Amino acid sequence: MQLAELPLSVRQTRVLLVDDSALQRECAAELLETLGLSLIAQAASGREALTLLRRLAEQQLPLPLLILDLEMPEMDGIELLLQLHEEDLCPPVVLSSGCEEALVATVLDMIRTLRLPLLGNLPKPLSGKDLHGLLQHLPNLASPPVEEAVRPTVSVTVPSLREALRQGHMRPYYQPKIDLKSGQLLGYEVLARWQDPRQGMLYPGDFIALATESGLLPELTFQLVEQVLADAARLQQQGWTPSMAVNIDISMLANRNFANELIARVQASGARAEQLILEVTESALMHDTAATLASVGRLRLAGFGLSIDDYGTGFSTLQQLTRLPFTELKIDRAFVTSAHRNRRSLAILQSAIDMSVRLRLPSIAEGVETIDEVRLLCGLGCSAAQGYLFARPMPGEALLDWHAAHAGKASLEDWFRS
Known part of the structure; x- marks a missing residue:
């Protein structure tokens, strides 16, 4: 030829x-x-x-x-x-x-x-x-x-983090999750952003570790939850009740007061606990296993969903699947983006999706950026996906209008055309 x-x-x-x-x-x-x-x-x-x-x-x-x-x-x-x-x-x-x-x-x-x-x-x-x-x-x-280029060095300290919390500089950003069979909008993952007046937008990798080490992570989490509940209420006034997935570090669940306070805040807002999904991230192994299991059990009894985040990358992930009552499985973006060029990544991606099917849990793939990745995930039987292909994370002020414009989509082709 x-x-x-x-x-x-x-x-x-x-x-x-x-x-x-x-x-x-x-x-x-x-x-x-x-x-x-x-x-x-x-x-x-x-x-x-x-x-x-x-x-x-x-x-x-x-x-x-x-x-x-x-x-x-x-x-x-x-x-x-x-x-x-x-x-x-x-x-x-x-x-x-x-x-x-x-x-x-x-x-x-x-x-x-x-x-x-x-x-x-x-x-x-x-x-x-x-x-x-x-x-x-x-x-x-x-x-x-530009968005992947090396960023200037970020400087964060415990005092600056405390001041950011006091000033209300932490903001939730929302990234939609899309059903890969129907193309319907399922809900949103909530991503933390720090709008620093001096350094601009800071991302979780810049400050979550510091928040965890300093004991400020629960306060940061509840600030985000309060804003999420307010944004969810505005959507509900228009007749929409999409799920909202909030990241929760497993270390916070060892404190029984955390579950009590979360349940109380959701009830006080008028929201239904079923609308909230807690995406459990693992910065470490469980320190107090009994207390953690008790908190998870109470939260599930109250109606909260429970997602294992970044499946395949945390501590003792398979063990956690047997011990915690998860309602969905999130697949880390690393396996999605490399599946087309790396047979091992493809095998791991396939096994994660197969695992979710056997456990009767929906699987959600993170970091989807191309139509080819969507077609691969559909072929493997993945339930849902999120990523730049559908939308970049958006601030709460943009959420209502964006949801109104996209809630009616009824097929993946509708997303591909937009």
């Missing part, structure tokens, strides 16, 4: 082939030349490649596309990638290796973590069709999007 001509910008790209096998380098060079690329250099080891790249950087010349093997003498491909990161040399990378799939997947994750521009991965022996397919995407290879 005749392959389409690559864009001129791609054909003019410099390429550096890094492989200890002269035969593999020559075969790759021939394939590149048949695709119209002629500016090709070769290196027999990572150390030789590093020398060439340093020289280009010193001359302030563009760095070439790196087609990189892993197993090499002197300096292997992994060492080279780490050194490039340390020296702030960021050539676009194509990984080409005959190593086992699990090892290649680990290196690909490392490349993404280092934020090196990754064009893709090709197995050996290289094929012209696969290489052509990757090179077509070279013009679109760019730095990480």
Whole structure:
């Protein structure tokens, strides 16, 4: 089959082939030349490649596309990638290796973590069709999007956290959950945001650990719950009662007063406990097992739903499934986003969904960003999903209008078209 001509910008790209096998380098060079690329250099080891790249950087010349093997003498491909990161040399990378799939997947994750521009991965022996397919995407290879770029260092202290709680700077943001069979809007997960006047928007990773260590997490949680109940009341006035899922660290359940206060606050608001789902996160193992189990039991008796959050990533997750009366299972986004490129992630995702089916629990996948991911989840039997594909987290002020605009959707295609 005749392959389409690559864009001129791609054909003019410099390429550096890094492989200890002269035969593999020559075969790759021939394939590149048949695709119209002629500016090709070769290196027999990572150390030789590093020398060439340093020289280009010193001359302030563009760095070439790196087609990189892993197993090499002197300096292997992994060492080279780490050194490039340390020296702030960021050539676009194509990984080409005959190593086992699990090892290649680990290196690909490392490349993404280092934020090196990754064009893709090709197995050996290289094929012209696969290489052509990757090179077509070279013009679109760019730095990480703004929302994923490295943020400025955040400074939070216990006094600043106390002041934020006193000033009411903690806000709930809402991300919708969508039924994957009907396309209907099920409810929302509540995500904590700290609107700091000096540093801007702060996210849970910036302050939840500090709140837990300082003993301020219960106060923070109840501040969010009060705002969630108020937003839920506004929705209810319009006839809507979507579920609201609030994250609860398992350590708080060891205090029996926590369950008492939560039940009392919900009753005082006029809301139904059945509308609230407690997403149990695990920062540690249960310290007081009996007290925790008692709190969970009382909350379930009162009607609260109970979700095991980030399934597969916490402490003793399988044991918790046998001990706590969960009503749904949340699947961590890491397994969703990597399932298309990593067979192990796909197997774990499938097993998590199968587990939920056997336990007769709905499964909810987090971090869904593409239609392909939705179709994969549907094929695996997942119940529901949330993620940027449907909506980014929104503040309470936007919730009523957004819900009014989307509550009537009755199929996944309605979401895909919006």
